[in-house]
Amino acid sequence: MGLLRHIPNFITLLNLICGVFSIYLGMMGNIQLAATLIFVAAVFDFMDGFAARLLNAKSDIGLQLDSLADMVSFGVAPGFIVLHMLSLSHGLPGNTSSTMSYIPFLAFLIPAFAALRLAIFNTDESQQTVFFGLPTPALALFIASLPLVREVLYDDRGLLYMIFTNTYFLLAVVFLGSLLMVARLPMFAFKFTSFRWSDNKIKFSFIIVSIMLLIWLQIVAVPFIFLMYLFVSLLSYLTDIQDV
Secondary structure (H helix, E strand, C coil): CCCHHHHHHHHHHHHHHHHHHHHHHHHHCCHHHHHHHHHHHHHHHHHHHHHHHHCCCCCHHHHHHHHHHHHHHHHHHHHHHHHHHHHHCECCCCCCCCCCCCHHHHHHHHHHHHHHHHHHHHHCCCCCCEEECCCHHHHHHHHHHHHHHHHHHCCCCCHHHHHHCEHHHHHHHHHHHHHHHHCCCEEECCCCCCCCHHHCHHHHHHHHHHHHHHHHHHHHHHHHHHHHHHHHHHHHHHHCCCCC
16 A cells, blocks of 8 residues: 555646646647647546545645646746737737747746736635635636647638637737636536535536547537636526535
8 A cells, every 4th residue: 555645746747748748748839739748637637636535545745736737837837828819819918029028928927926816715715615706727727728729720711710810819818818717707617526416416417528629629618618617607606506
């Protein structure tokens, strides 16, 4: 059992390594692969918590390591993806062959607010069954989906493509995403105390609809699932539904 208790931390380190490679690839301009690695990091982020519960191997070191890995994979790495997308976006002012726009560097608000979000989470014991503020992995997955969606929609270049590649849309993602991470808005968490339908109607319904959207739209579904997550959380809060 001595070695088994280190398995969750090893999985967490795989999360962190994915984040490091994502940052490197984002700096090199390969944001499609950089974005894919954020999705892989999210899988490891889920697996380390699952393994810790399964092996009864929760520890303070594991908690801190998880936050450090999340900062890299879901804070810094998405920041570089948005930086690159802003640099190539249409509608970017002050960007010519002889001048450089500093607007893309606003993308680094994401890792700054992600760090603040994680610090708040680590010191707030009330966030056990519900999150206050947008979880960093949720925003990171939304951001990671954007270059992949852009690739899928490139040939058509319709309205959705034009929206996702617009400077002001991307800046809205930066500012609203940063604010949502530190807002005291309750967001429902996928933490199950039981698997009865009556206790988890919202969670199960959300998962079912998300799977249907992924089957129908594939990667294009991810931004809509993210918006649905925000809407359901807000609706649950305003209507005081307890199944969150």
